Amino acid sequence: MNIAEYISSGIIEQYVLGLASEAEALEVKQMAAQHAEVRQAIDAYESSLEQYAMAHAVAPRKELKNRVLEAISKQQAVAQIHGGIRSEGITVMPARSIRLFKLIAVAASILLLISLSLNGIYIFKYNQTKGNYEVLLASQQQMAANNQTLRTRMEGIENDLQLLMNPMVKPIVMKGVAAHPGMVATVYWNPENRSAYFGHTNLPKAPQGKAYQLWAIIDGKPVDMGMYQPSGQEALQQMKQAAPGAVQAFAVTLEKEGGSPVPTLNQMMVAGNI
Amino acid sequence: MPSEIKIDECELVASLKSGDQQAYSYLYDHYSAALFGTILKIIYQKEKAEDVLQECFIKIYKSIHQYDPSKGRLFTWLMQIARNTAIDTLRSKEFRNDHKNLELSNNVYNQGNAGSPLASGDAIGLDKVLKVLSEDQKKIIDLAYFQGFTQEEISGKLAVPIGTVKSRARSALMQLRKLFKEI
Numbered sequence: 001m002n003i004a005e006y007i008s009s010g011i012i013e014q015y016v017l018g019l020a021s022e023a024e025a026l027e028v029k030q031m032a033a034q035h036a037e038v039r040q041a042i043d044a045y046e047s048s049l050e051q052y053a054m055a056h057a058v059a060p061r062k063e064l065k066n067r068v069l070e071a072i073s074k075q076q077a078v079a080q081i082h083g084g085i086r087s088e089g090i091t092v093m094p095a096r097s098i099r100l101f102k103l104i105a106v107a108a109s110i111l112l113l114i115s116l117s118l119n120g121i122y123i124f125k126y127n128q129t130k131g132n133y134e135v136l137l138a139s140q141q142q143m144a145a146n147n148q149t150l151r152t153r154m155e156g157i158e159n160d161l162q163l164l165m166n167p168m169v170k171p172i173v174m175k176g177v178a179a180h181p182g183m184v185a186t187v188y189w190n191p192e193n194r195s196a197y198f199g200h201t202n203l204p205k206a207p208q209g210k211a212y213q214l215w216a217i218i219d220g221k222p223v224d225m226g227m228y229q230p231s232g233q234e235a236l237q238q239m240k241q242a243a244p245g246a247v248q249a250f251a252v253t254l255e256k257e258g259g260s261p262v263p264t265l266n267q268m269m270v271a272g273n274i
Numbered sequence: 275m276p277s278e279i280k281i282d283e284c285e286l287v288a289s290l291k292s293g294d295q296q297a298y299s300y301l302y303d304h305y306s307a308a309l310f311g312t313i314l315k316i317i318y319q320k321e322k323a324e325d326v327l328q329e330c331f332i333k334i335y336k337s338i339h340q341y342d343p344s345k346g347r348l349f350t351w352l353m354q355i356a357r358n359t360a361i362d363t364l365r366s367k368e369f370r371n372d373h374k375n376l377e378l379s380n381n382v383y384n385q386g387n388a389g390s391p392l393a394s395g396d397a398i399g400l401d402k403v404l405k406v407l408s409e410d411q412k413k414i415i416d417l418a419y420f421q422g423f424t425q426e427e428i429s430g431k432l433a434v435p436i437g438t439v440k441s442r443a444r445s446a447l448m449q450l451r452k453l454f455k456e457i
Contacts, residue, residue, distance in 0.1 A: 010440065010441075010444050013443060013444040013447045013448070014425070014440060014443065014444070016447065017414075017415065017418040017419050017443050017447065018418055018419065018422060018424075019418050019424065019425040019428075019439070019440070019443055029345070033345075042346075043347060044451060045447055045450075045451060046346070046347045046349070046350045047347070047454070048447065048450040048451040048453075048454045049350075049353075049415075049419055049447070049450065050308075050347065050349045050350070050353075051450075051454045052403060052415065052419070052450055052454075053308045053311065053312060053349075053353060053419075053420075054307075054308050055400045055402075055403045056308070056311040056312070056315070056400060056420075057307035057308040057310070057311040058307060058310050058311040058314055059306075059307045059310070060306055060307070060310045060324060060327060061324070064306075064324050064327065064328070065299075065302055065303075065306070067328060068302060068306075068327065068328045068331045069295065069298060069299060069302065071328050071331070071332055072295075072298050072331060072332060072335045073295065075332055075335055075336065076293055076335075
């Protein structure tokens with residue numbers, strides 16, 4: 001069958017009116033794709049039907065146009081909310097605004113990355129600085145404490161020095177008794193105001209519950225001059241003021257903590273005459 | 275009017291595909307009356323037909339990317355959407371519950387009262403068309419083209435053999451073609 005015969009066979013009229021079977025419709029579509037004449041014949045009939053439909057046209061109410069266009073915009077808005085892509089995979093947004101959007105998105109992503117990395121750097125630097133600050137603060141506190149210690153010690157030494165430089169003060173060196181050779185302690189004795197300072201000793205740390213007691217021998221009798229505990233501090237320790245009478249010697253005994261009214265003679269450590 | 279459109283139909287389709295609002299406005303201005311006329315052949319109630327027209331335009335918007343201008347005329351494609359949307363509505367449960375008396379099979383003989391034809395300088399008046407077509411020819415075209423019935427269904431409805439349906443359809447279409455060629 002040639003094309004002219006095919007066209008005049010009546011199949012195209014059935015197809016155009018939607019009366020052809022599926023198989024026939026497929027055949028007509030294939031023929032139309034291959035032969036311009038078939039396509040033209042279809043177009044001519046469809047154009048006639050189009051005009052027939054136009055003759056039956058009924059104008060809808062004027063208000064309906066806005067309603068319909070709004071419904072389409074709403075669809076577009078919905079499609080844009082869903083990522084700008086319709087379920088059928090067709091982009092609704094104009095290509096230009098997509099490019100712009102992409103550009104902005106890329107720029108925003110870059111800025112965000114820069115911001116994030118700067119944040120990271122600043123957090124790192126902040127932590128570093130904070131760490132440094134804490135170290136400095138600790139060392140400053142340490143230094144202040146050391147300073148305080150030094151000041152206290154210096155004040156003690158200053159006092160001691162003033163004391164030692166007083167021409168009235170006499171150092172009385174007490175040496176270890178026969179049972180404790182090599183031990184030594186010093187009493188700085190001011191006969192003018194009868195004050196005594198104890199120090200410069202190598203007495204060992206007293207056993208638990210015990211302490212050293214200083215005695216002055218006044219007019220042949222031992223008089224309590226106060227307790228002493230070696231503390232590692234080298235400053236002189238002011239003892240009790242001596243009772244009236246002629247001070248002849250000083251001695252140290254090991255007594256129970258709190259002292260004893262009379263010296264335990266077999267516990268005498270050091271002694272020295274004036 | 276249709277020949278005017280044909281010139282920039284490709285451009286119009288491209289604009290419709292890009293979602294251009296103005297293109298939809300143009301489409302509505304040029305085709306809504308024809309589509310509404312078609313819908314009214316199936317759905318007689320004007321209010322319901324308006325809903326169908328709106329739905330039809332949304333369907334056009336949603337599926338315009340599937341339309342290939344090289345495979346057929348835009349209007350034919352639009353007509354199919356209008357007809358299918360109207361038929362789907364007619365067959366929907368909701369619609370049938372509302373309009374129990376209006377069975378699809380009854381529609382055939384009630385048409386013509388639905389709305390007044392659009393007065394248009396370009397389109398040929400309906401009266402002129404009706405003068406050219408016989409009542410039988412007109413029925414066949416309306417059933418097939420506007421309402422989408424198959425030839426078996428039409429054969430049943432009109433109680434004529436399928437061969438008669440085919441020959442009447444063909445002669446009707448040739449009449450139409452001759453009529454519109456004359457203009």
